[in-house]
Amino acid sequence: MNKVVSGPVAALQGLKDGMTLMLGGFGLCGIPENCIAELVRMNIKGLTCISNNAGVDEFGLGLLLQKRQIRKMISSYVGENALFEQLMLSGELEVDLIPQGSLAERCRAGGAGIPAFFTPAGHGTEVAEGKEVRVFNGKPHILESALTADFAIVKAWKGDHFGNLIYKGTARNFNPMMAMAGKITVAEVEELVEPGELDPNFIHTPGIFVQRIFQGEKYEKRIEQRTVRKRD
Amino acid sequence: MNKVVSGPVAALQGLKDGMTLMLGGFGLCGIPENCIAELVRMNIKGLTCISNNAGVDEFGLGLLLQKRQIRKMISSYVGENALFEQLMLSGELEVDLIPQGSLAERCRAGGAGIPAFFTPAGHGTEVAEGKEVRVFNGKPHILESALTADFAIVKAWKGDHFGNLIYKGTARNFNPMMAMAGKITVAEVEELVEPGELDPNFIHTPGIFVQRIFQGEKYEKRIEQRTVRKRD
Amino acid sequence: MIRGQETLNLKREPLNLYNPMALDKNGIAKRIAQELRDGYYVNLGIGIPTLVANYIPEGIEVEFQSENGILGMGPFPFEGEEDADLINAGKQTITARPGACYFDSATSFAMIRGQHVHLTVLGAMEVSERGDIANWKIPGKMVKGMGGAMDLVASAENIIVAMMHANKAGESKLLPECSLPITGVGCVKRIVTELAVLDITPEGFKLIERAPGVSVEEIKALTAGRLVIEGEIPEMRI
């Protein structure tokens, strides 16, 4: 039951052109930096990437966009990436924009064996086009389907040999749901510990959802909007 | 934002005959003992109780059954309670038996604004009667609807003034989902602490879901099946 | 829980080109802050809505949710104390208050969709007289995405829009129909602009208050949708 692999090369073994990936993170917060670097090195092409954002021009998924490795993005907000906008408007990049809450819930549904659910989000908008509408309690809802991925790639703060994960602060975001929804789920962590070191009462992602785990070599953890206040 | 009330009397204010309640716990593990005692004292009648189990004859929801306070039970397993079986077979008690996973998910859905979802559980059985069936990925699923309650009554290990909750071990069970699904959610805790004492990274139920909280006077925590092994 | 005032680092600047009496961004935020009630959980969008946190009325306590996964958001950190793992939905570094908690995105939108958040304040490009809102897309031009806005507007019971009355070209943003792709249908309850407070009613935009020194005629001139004016319209008290 030891799921530890040596590093990103071993963790991403079997990942091929044209596959669908989920990548955790919100903005640059909680993204799997080491796996993204390895994806760039591998030069895998034609990827469908499910990720709330698309990184910035020089970091995160922006690195894969620069090398034109992504065929399709499924995201909720991509405003931080100028290249993204350009590729999308020129038609080089297929884009499916999804309300953030529906994206999170669709990943969870994919991992939880729920093929579809109703949500009010997006009713009456472009997002509802082609989707079933049904009224519950007098309010129209649309039917959204589950998302799954060939590989889900998540980043956690701490993890153990069984794949149990703990995230830190708002770096948790989409990681737990994506961890549930991968056929193969890869977790990179800042600190890998022995089984029993993590309190079983405070595990965010139970190890059953994780197939491979490794400790990332380094984390840059870039800040997008450094905002501070003055000391009095 | 201080949600602390003096005790179960104040916590259950406004709870009336005929209301729908959710009560956390699995078996006798993690049940809101102090609130149940108060419900017995109040002698509220005609209740619909949503709870995975119905207690045992002399403890938990069994106490409400003894006083015929419950009109309808929505549960997944009631095998530990002889009186329950008798009341049900005689028609005095209306019973809706639901697969355990569907029960948990329906409570979560109620709290999460998802009016309905598809699940494979119960397809082809009595549970599917009158429910919409749809095939996803070649497998039939049934449409299940959200559950909500006038009062959700949960029990946690620790809680703070804002209603943030931490559960212990397998006493967590249904409590987090039910906490989400109450119009008024009451939490009783073993230990009430000041805001800031609980690590924000390890809160199981965010305070936003809780309206009233108090520290229970005492917890009996009865064990249903005391099972031990011999020391070598 | 935020008590009293916090200082956010946004500059004070006049925004309306047409009326020097109009409110600035902070004025709009101050007026919206009067809608806060004790015990509210509040989600503030990016831009003017963020400023609302600076003007919480004395004596009440509210808590801020940010949809990326925090309840109990505090002010920006002191320089040197930024934590890359602690940001808000605008990707800004933040702090957490005592009693805060972190959660995943599914739980965050369970709070929003499940109507546990009492008030949502967000910006808009257009609002229709029926309460439709457009704030996520300009076809062929801007493709940033809707983020959490569609979930917020579809679910929140109480939505206040904070925006300028007109766009930079001087065209009204309060329209009979949205011309841009909409974010949500019939969801806006109240609009606060630099000129006025307006409610969405079955009859259209109902004028509730004027900015100090702004006339009803000026508001009429910049409102393209149906405008309902009943009796004397009081000035805002900021």
Added chain:
Amino acid sequence: MIRGQETLNLKREPLNLYNPMALDKNGIAKRIAQELRDGYYVNLGIGIPTLVANYIPEGIEVEFQSENGILGMGPFPFEGEEDADLINAGKQTITARPGACYFDSATSFAMIRGQHVHLTVLGAMEVSERGDIANWKIPGKMVKGMGGAMDLVASAENIIVAMMHANKAGESKLLPECSLPITGVGCVKRIVTELAVLDITPEGFKLIERAPGVSVEEIKALTAGRLVIEGEIPEMRI
């Protein structure tokens, strides 16, 4: 993670009234334990299935999930070390192994429904030759409820039923059709009884192995549904 053998406190008792050669409960559990593979997450139902944990083959590691909210379930506690907040789905006091974790019921059934659990072993009152299972209700008599069984059988990819070949009245529990209300449709893959191992195939119950000393004729006599017998049927190796 459980390595090797654990001692659970269930008595050894002969169960089949018809054949003294038949397996007892522990024998059934031992045979099922041979189905375990390294790295499996396993959910064991109440009764005979629970005993499977005592016979994990040497050299493999498996982890046990209990649907009330634990992964990494360990053996029963030593006397005096029981914790009321730590039980399994049978409401028995248990322990947690290093690397265990606790979770809520929605997450637990997300694991089950999402097919993250590799093997489910449960008891049954009846199994049909198409793989339908009945184990939750006797109309007008037993109304215990299905608990997690319906979720488990509807979702698990790999379901093994552990049961006696016949009921106490000597009637076969392997039927053409279930007579009791079913728990799930066409979901059982394999059945292990005190007499035999049988797989569900399009042609019916396919006999895979015989209990040591039990003849094919005896199995035939107690199987009411279609029984497929191809070639020599080997004895189980327990």
